[in-house]
Amino acid sequence: xxxxxxxxxxxxxxxxxxxxxxxxxxxxxxxxxxxxxxxxxxxxxxxxxxxxxxxxxxxxxxxxxxxxxxxxxxxxxxxxxxxxxxxxxxxxxxxxxxxxxxxxxxxxxxxxxxxxxxxxxxxxxxxxxxxxxxxxxxxxxxxxxxxxxxxxxxxxxxxxxxxxxxxxxxxxxxxxxxxxxxxxxxxxxxxxxxxxxxxxxxxxxxxxxxxxxxxxxxxxxxxxxxxxxxxxxxxxxxxxxxxxxxxxxxxxxxxxxxxxxxxxxxxxxxxxxxxxxxxxxxxxxxxxxxxxxxxxxxxxxxxxxxxxxxxxxxxxxxxxxxxxxxxxxxxxxxxxxx
Amino acid sequence: xxxxxxxxxxxxxxxxxxxxxxxxxxxxxxxxxxxxxxxxxxxxxxxxxxxxxxxxxxxxxxxxxxxxxxxxxxxxxxxxxxxxxxxxxxxxxxxxxxxxxxxxxxxxxxxxxxxxxxxxxxxxxxxxxxxxxxxxxxxxxxxxxxxxxxxxxxxxxxxxxxxxxxxxxxxxxxxxxxxxxxxxxxxxxxxxxxxxxxxxxxxxxxxxxxxxxxxxxxxxxxxxxxxxxxxxxxxxxxxxxxxxxxxxxxxxxxxxxxxxxxxxxxxxxxxxxxxxxxxxxxxxxxxxxxxxxxxxxxxxxxxxxxxxxxxxxxxxxxxxxx
Numbered sequence: 001x002x003x004x005x006x007x008x009x010x011x012x013x014x015x016x017x018x019x020x021x022x023x024x025x026x027x028x029x030x031x032x033x034x035x036x037x038x039x040x041x042x043x044x045x046x047x048x049x050x051x052x053x054x055x056x057x058x059x060x061x062x063x064x065x066x067x068x069x070x071x072x073x074x075x076x077x078x079x080x081x082x083x084x085x086x087x088x089x090x091x092x093x094x095x096x097x098x099x100x101x102x103x104x105x106x107x108x109x110x111x112x113x114x115x116x117x118x119x120x121x122x123x124x125x126x127x128x129x130x131x132x133x134x135x136x137x138x139x140x141x142x143x144x145x146x147x148x149x150x151x152x153x154x155x156x157x158x159x160x161x162x163x164x165x166x167x168x169x170x171x172x173x174x175x176x177x178x179x180x181x182x183x184x185x186x187x188x189x190x191x192x193x194x195x196x197x198x199x200x201x202x203x204x205x206x207x208x209x210x211x212x213x214x215x216x217x218x219x220x221x222x223x224x225x226x227x228x229x230x231x232x233x234x235x236x237x238x239x240x241x242x243x244x245x246x247x248x249x250x251x252x253x254x255x256x257x258x259x260x261x262x263x264x265x266x267x268x269x270x271x272x273x274x275x276x277x278x279x280x281x282x283x284x285x286x287x288x289x290x291x292x293x294x295x296x297x298x299x300x301x302x303x304x305x306x307x308x309x310x311x312x313x314x315x316x317x318x319x320x321x322x323x324x325x326x327x328x329x330x331x332x333x334x335x336x337x338x
Numbered sequence: 339x340x341x342x343x344x345x346x347x348x349x350x351x352x353x354x355x356x357x358x359x360x361x362x363x364x365x366x367x368x369x370x371x372x373x374x375x376x377x378x379x380x381x382x383x384x385x386x387x388x389x390x391x392x393x394x395x396x397x398x399x400x401x402x403x404x405x406x407x408x409x410x411x412x413x414x415x416x417x418x419x420x421x422x423x424x425x426x427x428x429x430x431x432x433x434x435x436x437x438x439x440x441x442x443x444x445x446x447x448x449x450x451x452x453x454x455x456x457x458x459x460x461x462x463x464x465x466x467x468x469x470x471x472x473x474x475x476x477x478x479x480x481x482x483x484x485x486x487x488x489x490x491x492x493x494x495x496x497x498x499x500x501x502x503x504x505x506x507x508x509x510x511x512x513x514x515x516x517x518x519x520x521x522x523x524x525x526x527x528x529x530x531x532x533x534x535x536x537x538x539x540x541x542x543x544x545x546x547x548x549x550x551x552x553x554x555x556x557x558x559x560x561x562x563x564x565x566x567x568x569x570x571x572x573x574x575x576x577x578x579x580x581x582x583x584x585x586x587x588x589x590x591x592x593x594x595x596x597x598x599x600x601x602x603x604x605x606x607x608x609x610x611x612x613x614x615x616x617x618x619x620x621x622x623x624x625x626x627x628x629x630x631x632x633x634x635x636x637x638x639x640x641x642x643x644x645x646x647x648x649x650x651x652x653x654x655x656x657x658x659x660x
Contacts, residue, residue, distance in 0.1 A: 043525035043526060043527060044525055144613075158614045158615075160614055161614070188388035188389055188552065188615075189388065189552070189554070189593060189596045189597055190388065190592060190593060190596050190610075190611045191388075191614065192596065192598070193595075193596035193598075193608065193610050193611075194610055194611070196598070197610055215525065215526065216598065217526075217600035218597065218598030218599050218600045219598045220600065221598060221599060221600045221601055221602050221604070222598045241602050242602045242603075245600055245601060245602055246601075246602070246603075255527060256526055256527060257600065259526055259527050259529070259530035260526060260530075260555070260600055261530070261533070261555040261556050261558065261559035261560075262555065262559075262599075263554060263555040263558050263582065263594075263597060263599060264582075264599070269534060269537075270530040270533055270534050270559065271530065272527065272528075272530035272531040272534055273527040273530075274531075276495045276497060276498075276528060277495075277525060277527070277528075
């Protein structure tokens, strides 16, 4: 399709630590279309944050390094860019907001100072013009008395307000892609609802594509068009939000959804996936999820399944969807229904 | 009807704010401001609220880990706010707590055996052999292996550490356990393991829990009754089905509508509250929620609403129902 704005192709980001090489991102591929909201979901250590940092070329090096793969933004492969070119992209065309709004703002500069710096880095504006633009951005993200807040320091604002400032900063240069790494995890539910509402508005009004990284399937259901599920450094399933939440194909996604306590349903006992999240390692053979999977058979422990394409932009990394194993899938489906 | 194991009457905890050259008291933070509730034997009472609402302070004040400023806490008909600290220490055998962060609440230099064995030693199990046997038994109860006893906390994952924290709380066969955000630091797939374990243990040992959390779905799942706190006050308390299906307080309504649900077909009228939680050092006059309440009336700005029963065992502090 022509409207693909960001495409990851077989991205490998490894960390070289004293304990050996860790493939934190192990062959991740997905596409982000213009104006679309894609969620990357997974538990801690699955590589979702490293994926987003790789796109921005912000993986600390050493120990981290993009070993191979492509990150195609419009017509360029960002992996080949030098730091100087990357600086023009960062903040200007791809912007990012982080989980912890306190640590991502500099405590010794005023809000205005930091916003003006970001704006003037990419736009040829005078200080006064940039300041006016900064106030305008603060109003856009719904900060009351924005002409006063601009001269305040981060500690004077609440968590929700700081996250709004981060969004204002990210949006100040009209980026085409916004990467939001757990933007509401540190916030309370009522504040989370405000921030999600704001992000949805920006997506609709400015047509910004959003890559939303989160562990919260509730947030995904509210925000995303499509979802990429990650486990142990690999994409295990991809599909639209309805497909993923209503008709998950990979046993991990199935387990994840079943283990959520539901607010509107009564149930006696929660389902739980046995064991704990596998850490990515270089010498892993077989499916990463096999040791915890209730459907695992011999082949799962011997070779790692490929990402089987089920339809356009719908895939599952599971042997149950290999044509040779078709019989097994039907068996499993009747099994899980009963 | 089971009898109450814990009765809390007008519990208050004010923290002094000191300032100026001489460190004089310049104000106070009303972290917990006049909270009353009862917990029946064998039930799970959930307490929910956003950060800074005083739910954790309430939990700690119940055990006198933080001395309450005022009010009464009756555990099995004994007022524990007036007893000596030595008597309180002995009583803590029956009242235990599980903390939120399994990384910070276990001493990294102690083995699991020492961590779980310490409460046993404190409460008079002097024989080392007995302690060892009890630790092994406890580890199996919480789903770990006896050989884990000789390991250190850093060798365990978050979920396993929380199991160790639970084993430590269970060591002296307590009657009441206060669980302060026990699953909020855990991943979804591990969270459900711990929730199931806690429910099993409750049934097995006839425990009573006070379950403090900010995640409404988790609280709904595990609790029998739920109390909602806002800015140091309990604003609503009712049976869990009642509170989730028929929330009366506008804050509870907004809170419930703000929870993202993992279902794309779910259509709801979302109530998005304006603004932030006010500072508890300078709470609004009248009803603490009136600054953000979509249904605010004139009376709310002046008068504090009473925490009163409206319907069967459904308590609410709101002028709409007074």
